[in-house]
Amino acid sequence: MSTINMTKGSASARMTKSSSIRVRCWWDSRTDYDLYALVVYTDGRVKTVATFPAEGVPAQLATADGAVKHLGDVGRQAIGVAEEIIEIALDDSIRAVIPVAYSAQSNGNGSFFEYRVSMELDNGLGDRVVVTAENANDNSRIYTCVPGMLENTPDGVSVHALEHYSKPKSEDRPLVSLVRRGLMKKTEVVAIEMDAGPRNAYK
Template sequence: MKNLRSGENSPVDGHLIKVMTHCTINTGQASELDVSAFLLTAEGVVRSDSDFIFYNQPQAKGGGIKLVSEDNESQYFTVDLNVIPAEIQKIAFVMTIPVAFSSAFALSIKIENAMEFHPDRKNMQEKSLILAELYRHKGAWKFRALGQGFKGGLAPLATGYGVEIDDDDEAVSAVPVPPQKTTPIQLNKTTVDLKKAGEKVTISLVKGKNLVAKLKWDTKVDLDLYCFYVDGKGEEGKVYYRKLGHLDKAPYIKLLGDSQGAGEEIVEISQPKHIKYALIAAYSALSNGVGSFLSYKARVVVTDNDQQEVTSHLAHKDPYSYWVALALIDFTKAGELTIQNVETYSNKKTFARQFEERTGEKPASLFHKTTAKVQDINKYDPERSPHLFKDGTFMMSVGTREFK
């Protein structure tokens, strides 16, 4: 494998090649890593927006180049140089990430089994990078290593190459752009807000893509994210601060640390195909375990890697609950997932209602005895966690007792 330095070029052998990119960043930010390619004329611009290859348009007309994602951090392009139109003189390969490239742990682009380039990311504050380019030279193709940083995100970079972006942000041009008649391409994420319990949305799930769920809040309190799940075999489990989980083996869900303060906690699901249901809940670790989750502005943000984002909000104030269930995710239909706002608090009223729905009897109390049980529980305990059942339903206050 030949190693190239910035500015160096090398001839490309054959016409069927694989251009592979890799970048390792913080796991919780990997979903926002994007790789793109631009098919450029001799003037350095696209002929039309169809020459822009990215997550929402992964293949060029005619099939000359196609973007394939193995996972968040490793993506590649299959290229048939014989099919690339004669007007196209250059193909630029671009990467954008949500942080400065200086914070990346690894960064590379290579032509499989031929050559590779590792850009010098030290002190690189830019978040967009022109990694390399394929270009025609005397009837053949060559590969040039660049590693050129670009100020701004994907939208201004695309604008610089002549793509018309449907974006309100001011574009910063990298190259002169002549007037062109193009149809705007939408780069922004599709965002959905589920503001009330019962509201739900179904989004596509791209095979091989990870899913990230974030518990966010705005005040300086300690909330804990719990992800209760039912896996593909019907086994029940949970991921939380004492049992972080794994991404490379079962349960294919991992909690990325315990914040112990204002901000966010994140769970990542690396293999959604192995999960049937996931319930995202929050536990209050305040004194006495009480306080209004609504006043903390707690919410769950679920993001897939096809640039779709769903936020499940809270609408009711319940200052005396240790627990709130915020979002239920259903993975049972191939190629899609359904996210539902399930705002439910762990209080006596909720426990009594859910217990009676499941057993047909009232729960045990000083004035009522019953032999009916759910998870071997028939009496309300405010510190018990929710429990997610095999059929995707859940009940508050019948799980294990938690006290941080």
């Protein structure tokens, strides 16, 4: 078994592609975070897998093709660790999956560092990549974090530790797009713009 621990600024990690990759996000259960995913397809489409809606975006627990599935919402508990899981069956139509951790302002203040919000990717073959909370943002009024990104490449899976954060008090989702750059438009980049997407519905 190989486990790689990553923090913001770490070089990307490689993972063997498998038929099922599990994304697990966990935190101190005294608060109520939610995990959702933005799924980028090779044709430029972006779909959202989430247990709750946003403006104009209904809650969908799975993509239409069933490739990316959310295993369900968990709530607040008095003590312990809460976790939510997204399962990914990669195929050639998927370019990237971007997990997002979010807590509505109505849940109260508390930082990603305070509640130790962390993410793990596991390919079921013994490869694990963990983006830890050691260097997480400690601003208690920031409610959205993109811990990392999974990129589907011909050579396997690349995992990037991003730790992108929303502006304080923002309820807007990140906006993700597939951009082709360069003179011949052959360089393909997954662009993530924080606070540019639809606003999360009240939870």
